Amino acid sequence: MSRATSPLRNWSSSGGLRTITFGDDQPLHLSSGEKLSPMTIGYETYGELAPDKSNAVLVCHALTGDQFVAGANPVTGRAGWWPRIVGPGKPIDTNRFFVICANVLGGCMGTSGPASIHPDGRPWGLRFPVFTVADMVRAQAMLVEALGISELFCVIGGSIGGMQALQWAAAYPNRVFSCVPIATAARHSAQNIAFYEVGRQAIMADPEWREGDYLFHGVRPSKGLAVARMAAHITYLSEQALHRKFDRALQEREQVSFGFDADFQVESYLRHQGQSFVDRFDANSYLYITRAVDYFDLAGDFGGALARAFKDCPARFCAFAFSSDWHYPPEGMKDAVRALIAAGCEASYVEVESDKGHDAFLLEEPAFEHALAGFIDAAAQARGLVKGTTP
């Protein structure tokens, strides 16, 4: 058996990653009943916390995102993933707000996950406990508390980041002033579970997965992970977007090759998406996080009535959906908004006409950006936060 050499860099000890570790005295209590300890959270902050700590915004990232929402990731070199929304003068203005973004539980960018090293010196691998979206949020709450913040001005996120935002409002109604779930739902649909299962099976079918023990063996299930990413990536785009971007255009050739090369640009694009993904993401993290999302059914935690999840939540909500998003269609978001209204919450719902599919929230979508900026600004005024002032 080969020595335990991790082909992934040990992110936690990489320069430029801020982490906080909760020791044995502060275990993370998981939905499964297990406890995780010690637990490390990798996180990043932007802007300055006001003296009264009233201006904190928690941004929750999506499935394969990281904490570098507004600036380059020092480990991967990739640019911040939400530059249109978070930054100086942006809808979430870092001159006005203190922005926190944490790598999600089970992730591979500084937060404890299956690629982290177990106290016994070997990678956790499949010994890492299965966790839920509620557990991700519980971990974030520990971070926020450790930063000395008792109430977040806003919790915002798209896709599974939006699930976390909804979970925050349900779990900590009095610690959230405003909540912005985007392109998400209060429950994972059968179709989405199905797509995630395809991805997981692709990973587990790769011989190099080695029953989850690949890090110990010094190999990686890159082919399986790439296929998982390719399948998932299709769900992030709309048919119109694929048509507009690629249609049936051929990749650097005049005619088809009568072979299984990437003849079409769309094939080449997906292969590139898959390939660039495996360089930055851990396959077991992908299994665990998709599993957590499969388990997400907020109503289920509240006796089947979603409205009960939000009962007496004083936060103001603004939910966004995109018309061509078939990964998290507007109907799912509307169900959540209906529950918010039934619970008596102050809820707005904005359905943006877009042909960009699920990824619209990451792309240029002026109506979305305008409405989001308007909502954030109105909420900030209600919270008494002065515009454009660096605290």
Place this chain on the structure above:
Amino acid sequence: MKSARADYEVISALVREGARVLDVGCGDGALLEKLIREKRVKGRGMELSQAGVNACVTKGLAVVQGDADRDLHFFPDRSFDYVILSKTIQAVHRPGEVLAELARIGDRVIVSLPNFGHWKTRMALMFSGRMPVNPSLPSSWHETGNIHLCTVRDFAELCAGLGLMIERGVPISGGHSGSPFAKVLWRANWFAEDVVFAVTATDVAVKPAAEVVKLRA
């Protein structure tokens, strides 16, 4: 009072202080803002247009983007004291179903509408032989979103058919509101350019009798 939104003044006068109000087709939220300012209502809105919704959330109003014909299921039974439909009923696809939905959601429904039975409209149609165009109905027939225009009598008949009682009607002409009416319709049907109705499901009307009396006074 400005003639354009004289119905807002009438609606505001009909709404009780501190009530829960839903404005369906709330546009840029001007009426909601007025009601929050003047009557300290707990206001909510529904609006179809992106521009309207964006304007509302920028003002800090809680609105859902939706269509009165399809999306009123957002709101539970009896979740509002008043549901307002201002100059919108003539633009929906199924006015009867929409009105029934509004009566399900709110204890009282306030509807303002342009009266197609106004004498000038009748005369215009009679003498020109064309669909009337006037300040209340500014677009020509092929461009208008007003696909279900009605008269005061038509609306009263719709209410009766749905088991809804008209508690009060306020005629508006030349930007000024006239004396309220509840049962005598002919005068309003001839002379009101716009009318604001307060209607309620008959079973609801029985309960808070005191307020009905006050409204009719």
